[in-house]
Amino acid sequence: MENKIVIYGAYGHTGKFLVAQLYKQGYRPILSGRDADKLNTFNKEYPDLITKVADINSPETLDKAFADAEIIVNCAGPFLDTAEPIIKSALRLGKHYLDVSAEQKAVLDIFEQFSEEAKHANVTIIPAAAFYGGLGDLLSTTLTKDWDKVDEISSYIGLDSWHPTKGTRLTGERNHYQRFMYENHSLQPVLEVKSKTWEFPDPISTQQVVTVPLSEIITISRHINVNTINTYLSQNSLTDIRNEETPEPKAADEKNRSSQIFCMEVVAVKGDKKRTITAQGIDIYAVTAPLIVEALKRILTGRIQKPGVTTLGEAFDATDFLSALDVDDIVVSHIKETDL
Template identity: 65%
Template structure:
């Protein structure tokens, strides 16, 4: 049981990608957990070496039983406004490291505020938002600004050719009624209305209208990088898809069960008259979370985390080494080290 990994929400859309990637990379002895016994049982033919354990966030005893002896708990069950706190409390009781995929800002802020000291004292690593939203931009920004002691501005541009949201994404949207925050003048502020603008994501996304839409990377980046302001922009077409109730869920199109949707995430950092850019391109924003999470698992188990406590991806690990470990079929990284602006 020394390196047992629990995936809570294993039967969810992204949870299944994570379980499959863990198996692909040679991890056995998984505990597949969640509230629905029937859905958990349906996974066993595909992952026969696993064990299933039913647990409910409203029943701390069931969580403790499911997580007993686990080295790492991966929480793939949103909305994280509901699931993060009870699962982290159980992780702290069981002495397990914790990873989640939160795109929501509020649970990431709550995790930092509520659990940092206890996790550090118990030598537990808690990594929220280790996903496409939150974690990927954070580790890209960390790598991009590694030689700068201070950065004036970090802008994150997220372009999707389309967004076919999962049921979990829609549920999170309905549940998340908190005001969105941006980071300006060295502090978090409520987002103010701003006009849209054009951004060229290059192929295959191309030029898109983008709008300001702060997600969890605002919190992850500003929590550990010395920066005056952080902004996140999302392509308007993908937001329109998300808001359209008739937009279908993602459908598998390849051997990895990825949908055909393409993404480009670009981070632009400014310091004085110097500009740096780094981008990540790939297929399926849900599927790409799996290699990010499993690489996080790899590094925790191999002792490559910088320290314990509540940490972001960029804060916990050597950013360049982490990015270099990712397969190009999952994420293609392109960097423009220096570009001078007027």
């Protein structure tokens, strides 16, 4: 398992969670990033790991950093800036690529720019393989796997709080592009922010939620035959992230997770049938690590259903993928079906 995976942005908040989980499971990833000082400081925690400095503006350094690995995981946002040069390097070298983007524009650009080239190169590219984008895609795929078409998929994301990282704030400043919803089988500009009350399971409980379309709008729409996709986020978490005084997340347990609690509830409708599934856990940044690690394991062992640019739900058996996750990281409910 040594040197088969390179983590770009390894010293970032999400990157650190990923490196820790891989290391604990016996993997020895290559640590990479733009900042040599941060990389060397972080490397002191893992003195037996290889470090390679690489800059997105220098293709030669990227190719050199990634040459010995099989898979590149990009944890360095904003992905509007980092995804394209790193994917180009991955394609030059014939390496697989995953990232943790929540940015709609970045994910959409990846599908539009690299789908044909990746397919022909037999390279797997999975953008948004994270809490945003990936988890909602897995839940939606599991929920609708025996439906040939779906009327509507709605994701309700409840957070008890949101202490954003520096990376999240930088991405927010960079991501000034039009947001899209999905309606009538096509992407549509968001012209109206909708608000409603949603009853999440305890301890999130009842929250006001508002329309906030993120990367799962793109991932779900790429492979599920669905008419409408909605994403709602709890208003309290938006208030936190929009407040410049809200501090960064602080470690609160032995895994360095914050005390943040999340619940993602996905509802799918077909005709007079409604299905619901929920995923609950601690820390939306930390939970990205087990999602990525499970994907890496499956790629390395050849358990992938579709090469080219794809999604977690399309690339793998989504139900089996979710069941493989440790309940300490995420608890997924059984599917509940009711008549409308």
